[in-house]
Amino acid sequence: MKHIEALILDWAGTVVDYGSIAPTSIFVEAFKRGFDFDITLQEARGPMGMGKWDHINTLLSEPKIRTRWEAKFGRMPTPQDVDHIYETFMPLQIAKVAERAKPIDGTLEVIHKLQASGIKIGSCSGYPNAVMEVLAPAAAEYGYVPDCAIASDDCMSGSRPGPWMALENVQHLGISRVASCVKVDDSIHGITEGLNAGMWTVGIAITGNAVGLSEEEWSALDSSQQQGLARNAYTQLSSAGAHYVIDSLADIEPILQEIESKLARGARP
Known part of the structure; x- marks a missing residue:
């Protein structure tokens, strides 16, 4: 060529x-560990391809997720919430990513x-x-x-x-x-x-x-x-x-x- x-x-x-598989499952786990908040694998896949902080922020901007968040916490998600989930996500992702490197x-x-x-x-x-x-x-x-x-x-x-x-x-x-x-x-x-x-x-x-x-x-x-x-x-x-x-x-x-x-x-x- x-x-x-x-x-x-x-x-x-x-x-x-x-x-x-590696990034998607870790998003679900990070939301659960960070705030005891559930998202589905399908929801986690929605913004795939974005940088991971942006990915989390986009998830928290989704109307269905925001509605569940507000019902659980009585407030809308904040950038600090995104930071906390991202900080939870990173060590989990680092620990798991090599398992899917083949x-x-x-x-x-x-x-x-x-x-x-x-x-x-x-x-x-x-x-x-x-x-x-x-x-x-x-x-x-x-x-x-x-x-x-x-x-x-x-x-x-x-x-x-x-x-x-x-x-x-x-x-x-x-x-x-x-x-x-x-x-x-x-x-x-x-x-x-x-x-x-x-x-x-x-x-x-x-x-x-x-x-x-x-x-x-x-x-x-x-x-x-x-x-x-x-x-x-x-x-x-x-x-x-x-x-x-x-x-x-x-x-x-x-x-x-x-x-x-x-x-x-x-x-x-």
């Missing part, structure tokens, strides 16, 4: 942590093949540096070593859905033009990040947040259940503006060939 210069990959649900089947082979062909592999995450300092070495033990890793607190302007983490990769990788980058993500906010940065975007449906099941849970479903969840995931990511949607990063090579052809014809995202 002569025109694609880099892939900018999300972490959980895209390369590692099938189903994006790359999803098929992703390493594709990544290594692309790196060998000269395509750079960037990465960014809703995780802050304190979590990435645990996750990145754990993933490296399995053989996943991106050429760049940007955490949610590396950018002064903020994190997703803004373009800053994706564009920070462009700078660190020495990319000549943003339109030569492909942003790959399993969350709506991650797709929006790529669009805001002016990149091609590819949504990951089955292995990520849009379905939200572990590999074992997914495999236990019958075909009709899988088809229904897949349909919903594809619709969700397409509606977010993804140029393409695929089941897994392992399936991306035909998409890259199509983007390569479009770039050769002068097309832009």
Whole structure:
């Protein structure tokens, strides 16, 4: 490929942590430990892809959650409440993230093949540096070593859905033009990040947040259940503006060939 210069990959649900389980379950636990307040896994998944403080703040701004909060505490949530939940979340996440560092089947082979062909592999995450300092070495033990890793607190302007983490990769990788980058993500906010940065975007449906099941849970479903969840995931990511949607990063090579052809014809995202 002569025109694609880099892939900018999300972490959980895209390369590692099938189903994006690690962050979601910890949000539920942090709310419970911090305030004895219950949120569901589905609610926790809603803002996935954002920086974790912003994620908690967004959850507490959801009308249904705010109503339950006010009924329980007799007041609306405050920024101090967000701080407390975040401070509860962080050590729990750091303790657990390495357990979900194994790359999803098929992703390493594709990544290594692309790196060998000269395509750079960037990465960014809703995780802050304190979590990435645990996750990145754990993933490296399995053989996943991106050429760049940007955490949610590396950018002064903020994190997703803004373009800053994706564009920070462009700078660190020495990319000549943003339109030569492909942003790959399993969350709506991650797709929006790529669009805001002016990149091609590819949504990951089955292995990520849009379905939200572990590999074992997914495999236990019958075909009709899988088809229904897949349909919903594809619709969700397409509606977010993804140029393409695929089941897994392992399936991306035909998409890259199509983007390569479009770039050769002068097309832009």
